[in-house]
Amino acid sequence: MNDHPDLWSKSQSPDPFDQIMTCSSVEDFRKLLRAYHCTRCPLSSEIKQNPTTSRGNPNRHVMMVGEAPGHNEMIQGIPFVGKAGQLMDKIFESIGWTSEKDIYVTNICRCRPVDNRTPLVHEAKTCISYLKKEIDLIKPRFILTLGATSAKYLLGSALPSTAMKDIVGRFFQSEEYPHIDFFVLYHPAALLYNSKLRDPMWEHIQLFRDHLSRG
Numbered sequence: 001m002n003d004h005p006d007l008w009s010k011s012q013s014p015d016p017f018d019q020i021m022t023c024s025s026v027e028d029f030r031k032l033l034r035a036y037h038c039t040r041c042p043l044s045s046e047i048k049q050n051p052t053t054s055r056g057n058p059n060r061h062v063m064m065v066g067e068a069p070g071h072n073e074m075i076q077g078i079p080f081v082g083k084a085g086q087l088m089d090k091i092f093e094s095i096g097w098t099s100e101k102d103i104y105v106t107n108i109c110r111c112r113p114v115d116n117r118t119p120l121v122h123e124a125k126t127c128i129s130y131l132k133k134e135i136d137l138i139k140p141r142f143i144l145t146l147g148a149t150s151a152k153y154l155l156g157s158a159l160p161s162t163a164m165k166d167i168v169g170r171f172f173q174s175e176e177y178p179h180i181d182f183f184v185l186y187h188p189a190a191l192l193y194n195s196k197l198r199d200p201m202w203e204h205i206q207l208f209r210d211h212l213s214r215g
């Protein structure tokens with residue numbers, strides 16, 4: 001028996017991270033994560049921030065995974081609401097989808113790295129626990145990875161190369177997620193800087209749409 005009252009009450013209070021990891025709905029996941037002051041990696045102290053969550057339709061079988069939130073996403077607490085997200089919305093519109101209705105939108109990392117640098121390995125590997133929980137709740141049939149970071153941390157050694165030019169527009173599978181087909185896309189932010197990537201991006205999204213419509 002534990003006869004120390006302080007220790008006893010601490011051990012009884014539910015840990016917020018455990019609550020997130022054991023919740024049973026996307027609604028609870030979003031609510032708990034948004035309220036949680038996560039300190040599991042140094043990103044939370046680089047810029048004072050609570051984790052961003054997700055947006056879109058949790059009942060669809062397509063999930064889109066980006067890298068990490070930017071400034072606008074941190075303010076609103078949801079991913080892909082800035083320029084890159086608006087461009088992505090247009091790309092989905094070109095195949096008749098809206099990101100709110102037809103897809104679930106989330107990220108590898110939940111906090112914004114300073115100056116939007118690429119997340120460090122230990123940041124991404126720590127934060128991916130939240131994405132794994134989402135995958136478990138949603139059970140997507142397809143995951144669209146956006147950009148090199150998303151492909152790297154979801155597919156790792158299942159990829160023949162880490163260079164985007166070798167993997168973009170292609171389907172992959174991973175032993176870790178046996179029921180999911182992954183399709184690699186450019187990150188929309190890359191299209192904002194390099195307009196030469198726009199045509200291939202449109203071709204790739206159509207290829208994905210055609211694959212889906214063939215069943």
Ligand code: URA
Pocket residue numbers: 066067068069070073078079080081082084085107189
């Ligand atoms: N870029 C990302 O990868 N994710 C966002 O949420 C916003 C920009």
